[in-house]
Amino acid sequence: MGCDIIEQARQAFEAGGGRSVALPSDLADCHVVVVLVVNAQQVESVLFGEQGLARHLTPGSLVIQCATVAPAFARELGERLGSLGLAMLDAPVSGGAAKARSGELSVMASGDAGAFEKAEPVLDAMAATVYRLGDSAGVGSSMKLVNQLLAGVHIATAAEAMALGIRLGLDPETVYEVITHSAGNSWMFENRVPHILKGDYTPLSAVDIFVKDLNLVHETGRDLALPTPVASSALQQFTAARGAGFGREDDAAVIKVYQRLSGIDLPAAANDPEGA
Numbered sequence: 001m002g003c004d005i006i007e008q009a010r011q012a013f014e015a016g017g018g019r020s021v022a023l024p025s026d027l028a029d030c031h032v033v034v035v036l037v038v039n040a041q042q043v044e045s046v047l048f049g050e051q052g053l054a055r056h057l058t059p060g061s062l063v064i065q066c067a068t069v070a071p072a073f074a075r076e077l078g079e080r081l082g083s084l085g086l087a088m089l090d091a092p093v094s095g096g097a098a099k100a101r102s103g104e105l106s107v108m109a110s111g112d113a114g115a116f117e118k119a120e121p122v123l124d125a126m127a128a129t130v131y132r133l134g135d136s137a138g139v140g141s142s143m144k145l146v147n148q149l150l151a152g153v154h155i156a157t158a159a160e161a162m163a164l165g166i167r168l169g170l171d172p173e174t175v176y177e178v179i180t181h182s183a184g185n186s187w188m189f190e191n192r193v194p195h196i197l198k199g200d201y202t203p204l205s206a207v208d209i210f211v212k213d214l215n216l217v218h219e220t221g222r223d224l225a226l227p228t229p230v231a232s233s234a235l236q237q238f239t240a241a242r243g244a245g246f247g248r249e250d251d252a253a254v255i256k257v258y259q260r261l262s263g264i265d266l267p268a269a270a271n272d273p274e275g276a
């Protein structure tokens, strides 16, 4: 059983063989619920909003919270659900849309042993690897934040590197071929640069997601008095992309900031008419 407020998402879920509802509170009969919405505000609305689910669930039920949120929010959520007699697994995911579709995500999870046991069949369907990182909420989200620092920086630097290569007159396809077989490669370079080469910015993960996640890195670092200057630089590039109107496009569209600044030509279909 799936739930989304957007009808198109419900239709897609049903076309894949599922049953769907429009309101979180309609999931009251479920004993294990996976929450995978964009941010803390949406998690709050799904669980505690007007049509929120938490107060309708049977005590003893489990909430597997997968959205990328601040560790402090995850910790507090664990306590709030616990006070209603509900268990929580703090279980952010990694791997992108393709791995989500094939059930091969990495899950960075924390929670008590009972929560892990109850979650097992659901996580088996979603994930290739489940990391058990601790026995309370917050640890999973802390690990995910480390991943997001790296992922955001790697996407921004992949875009910057491609922009430099293009500005130098190198063939973009050749840059991709050489770098993916050299030490400068990264998972994100390999995964996102093909979107630039195809000129396809259909969002698999949107620019806005990294504005959110790198802000979480920044805010958490600030609270811990730990500077994150490299991540902050990447955040500025994603913020510029959002400001230029690319927030809902694939995160590889951060390269369009470089296009606007330097007038480079991006591979055909990708050319931003406002660039050059």
Ligand SMILES: NC(=O)c1ccc[n+]([C@@H]2O[C@H](COP(=O)([O-])OP(=O)(O)OC[C@H]3O[C@@H](n4cnc5c(N)ncnc54)[C@H](O)[C@@H]3O)[C@@H](O)[C@H]2O)c1
Binding pocket: 003, 004, 005, 006, 009, 024, 036, 037, 038, 039, 042, 045, 046, 066, 067, 068, 069, 093, 094, 095, 096, 097, 204, 205, 206, 209, 213
């Ligand atoms: N896209 C990725 O590659 C990826 C990978 C790992 C983690 N994440 C994280 O996963 C989360 C989801 O990201 P996404 O890219 O899938 O976002 P998305 O916008 O594609 O999907 C979120 C869905 O939640 C639905 N929704 C929002 N509020 C709702 C509510 N109150 N009730 C029911 N449905 C509601 C939206 O309609 C939407 O369909 C984010 O926290 C993101 O950071 C994304």
Ligand SMILES: O=C(O)[C@H](O)[C@@H](O)CO
Binding pocket: 068, 093, 094, 095, 096, 147, 148, 151, 152, 205, 209
């Ligand atoms: O680890 C991942 O899958 C990515 O960083 C996503 O969270 C956002 O694209």
